[in-house]
Amino acid sequence: MTNSNAPPARHPGANYLNSSYGVRSWLLTSDHKRIAIMYLIGVTVFFAIGGLAAALIRLELLTPAGDVFQAETYNKIFTTHGIMMVFFFMIPGIPAVLGNFLVPLMIGAKDLAFPRINLLSWYLYIVGGLIALWAVVHGGLDTGWTFYTPYSTVYSNGWVVVTAVGIFIAGFSSILTGLNFLVTIHTMRAPGMGWTRMPLFCWGMYAASIIQILGTPVVAITILLVGAERLFHLGIFDPAQGGDPVLFQHLFWFYSHPAVYIMILPAMAVISELVTAFSRKPIFGYKFIAGSSIAIAVLSFLVWGHHMFVSGQSVYAGLVFSVLSFLVAIPSAIKVFNWTTTLYKGSVSYQTPLLYALGFIGLFTFGGLTGLFLACLGLDIHVHDTYFIVAHFHYIMVGGTIMAYLGGLHYWWPKISGKMYPEYWSRVSAWVIFIGFNLTFFPQFIVGYLGMPRRYHAYPEEFQVLNVMSTAGASILGIGYLIPLVYFIWSMRYGQDAVDNPWGATGLEWETPSPPPTENFPETPAVTGKAYDYLTGREEAAVG
Amino acid sequence: MADATHAAAPGAPPELRHHFVDMEAQKEASALGMWIFLVTEVLFFGGMFTAYVIYRASYTRAFEGASNLLDLRLGAFNTVVLIVSSLTMALAVWAGQQGRKSLIVLFLLLTILLGSTFLGVKVIEYRQKFVHHEVPGPHFVVPLDEETHQPLPRQSEMFFSLYFCMTGLHALHMIIGIGLLLWLVARARRGEFTPRYNTPVDMVGLYWHFVDIVWIFLFPLLYLLGRHAL
């Protein structure tokens, strides 16, 4: 770590960005850092497509009548929004971008365990995404991202099989990423880095990878069967041939519920890093945060039936899934309390990453608590399939995961790009996003409880005021997302050069140059201290 | 490939990838990776097994009747073929550990031969079903019960849907396995496997044994349960 009086270090030397030039050197790379950048571009593109679809949805919902799009078009738009966002942004998101970049650095390794498989997983992601996009462009799909049968297998006129293939291929990308992280974390930690010295970011990636490994294959086979049923008229989920639509739901949600924990565990992992770095003290309750990640991963597989309380499973199944769904909330609560206590008697610095982290803690707490409404049998009957549900999951996914993603992106941007982003605009956009987000989604809780169902193209007039508020919020939120896009790109050329450790944070990744060389560490580092070792004989840190 | 930019450490074996500390670490990572991959395969097949078990419980008579229409002799023959192929695969792994090139190639080729035999038998079985209109879809004709010669319940079509999906997916894994084995044969002939480095043979062996085990579950579930007395 450099002395605060020294001029910012410049690194004209070789780093992973300038080690070789040309498209081939990127498309054939096996460097986890370059692959992370390629994923960053990919997820940003798919986020933009999904975001455009969201804008169109909110546009239509400004008025009660379905007067902007035809009904079938609207149905295709919300399906596109769901599929793009879930499979091509949220699931890969933090693991593929931040995880890929940081996990080897954080554990002192030169790369992931299987670098070429890492590259393969990027190609699978892109190919899967392009196939799904092809379907969108050639007429789209109108089943909703949930593909419920027999609508998807027998009645829909959209590109079911093509989209299913795209998602199937992307699923393999997810599996391979998870596999890579698990093996890397198990076998490639630097000497001295026992499990309890590992950064919590890696614990979060590890837990999410467990879910990716165990859950994704089930949705893969399910979607394969849906495609086979549609192509060959098989009838596995078609009641006219003796099939059971509820069996589809069980198989689908067996993955898709744990999937949301694939989305949130990495986000929580980022928040753990941000809270401790910007309090400049060890995180409170390290073991509990690590343990709760594993607990969430395990429990997440036991609650899928809470998506099906009204679809006809037995009363007793409902009871079991309800109580387990309440239990899975507890480890998340533990995390929130531990993060909050970390701030206590810390040295809190208000840089943009911390703003995102605090926003996450507030929004995730609130959104997570609204999940309890849904675990509650008596209440879920009324709010299931209404905008209450939509509001709940957007609070977690957008108010939670996306805020954490942006916070992490800002925190590690100096390391990734060697440049600083403009602090003023980053704070502005953090606030714009926070305000826009709440205005978009809070009214949806209210309109949902009032009875407005989801996936409605047109709605009764009495719901209009709340919908207008939501659309207004969405416009603000959209602007909020555009600002970082602009300044991150701007910073790559015009941003201030970053020092090795602009935040004065602990962690092996901060002991490399910004940006790091291709092989990360000239020699494998030896780890002697605890994680987040802020308080033992530190030198002064460079000021951010 | 970018790997070329990583200079090999002096004295390091050529097979050591740059990001691993030593061959031991590399082998450990490969093995863990393959085992985790096989776990994903268990879950992958598991979804279909679940659907099969649930429908079998709901439509027992239909499934039993349809199951009895499968050719038990061909199924049993295939089971033996696969088990023997696992033996030849294990012998290939052993030969790999010895670094005995001609033996490696021999046992790999035998495994390929046995695997191909399995697939050939499956082609015969599938053709039989096609001829008897037991393929689900628009040309399906409800088959007659073997013993009573009455039409089976209509849900027997569901049995065949699952039969084709499950055995079809299994056969696809066998084809991929044979492809991997051919790749190993090519590498073995180039003398790439030594007592120091034979991990690929080991890993493909794990995969092959797994595919074998899937069949060990498929065969009783599809062919044996509820089988009428021979």
Added chain:
Amino acid sequence: MHFFPEQASTFASHVDALYLFLIAVTAFFSLLIGVLVVVFAIRYRRKSPDEVALEVHESGLLEIVWTVIPFGLTMVMFFWGASVFFRITRPPSNAIDIYVTAKQWMWKLQHTDGRREMNELHVPIGQPVRLTMASEDVIHSFYVPAFRFKRDVVPGRFSVAWFQATKPGKYHLFCAEYCGTRHSGMIGWIYVMTPADYQAWLAGGTPGETLASAGAKRFVENACNTCHGEQKGARGPSLNGLFGRAVRLQNGQTILADEAYVRESIVNPQAKLVEGYPPIMPTFQGLISEEGLLQLTAYIKSLSPAPAAPGAASSAASAATPVPERKSTRP
């Protein structure tokens, strides 16, 4: 600005009470965390660039406290929610029957006297109403926000649920499970009337052919009567007085003959074979429409003396468990 739909059923107020409790807990913890976070961030803000934080040790006690308290609260929520759920899923025995067929993109409702309504339902207050619902095509969901009533209508099974209206008025009916192009057009109205008004409405219209008599016709059309006759040595069990009675199966179990049993026995007769009869009934899967199945069920119900069978309002496809007595304890 309304925050709640009207409360127009016996369970609406219970659901809302539970909702208010959860809002209170949510508000409390959100504010607690929000305030703490802001207070700590301000109180402990970094005052100089080189400032180092004070060490704060871990506290096992704190971890236990903030695990146990949320656990206790969630268990309260679970039990309260489960009790409201039981209230919602157990229809009383004196419910009147309405048969609902859902199809893209309309609701067809039939009273037992044959009166048909399209996208509308007239019911009296103070009378439990049991909906037996079937879908002709895809999954739909019958949702009446004012009643806090929702139940998916899944093709391939009967879905049974109930409500009792308490307040006259006109309330939204929505389809709440995405079902294709005109999903948001599959809406209607529930008209709740005072008993006097309801009688007047009943008297005003002409009832059509009852479901039961339509079912009787289908019974003959599909040759059911050739086996399920009354003569001695009939190949199938008699259906007179069957509905609502306990039935002994070949595997020794005894189950209740309810809507689910009747429907299943038509489409998958081998699932529950009655003791003393050969397993020769063919399956009518795919050969009779959902509406036809409803009609046959209504007909078979009409062959029994007691009109209403006590039945848990859970889905009819998870068939009945063995019961020692007449009460249905479907799992």
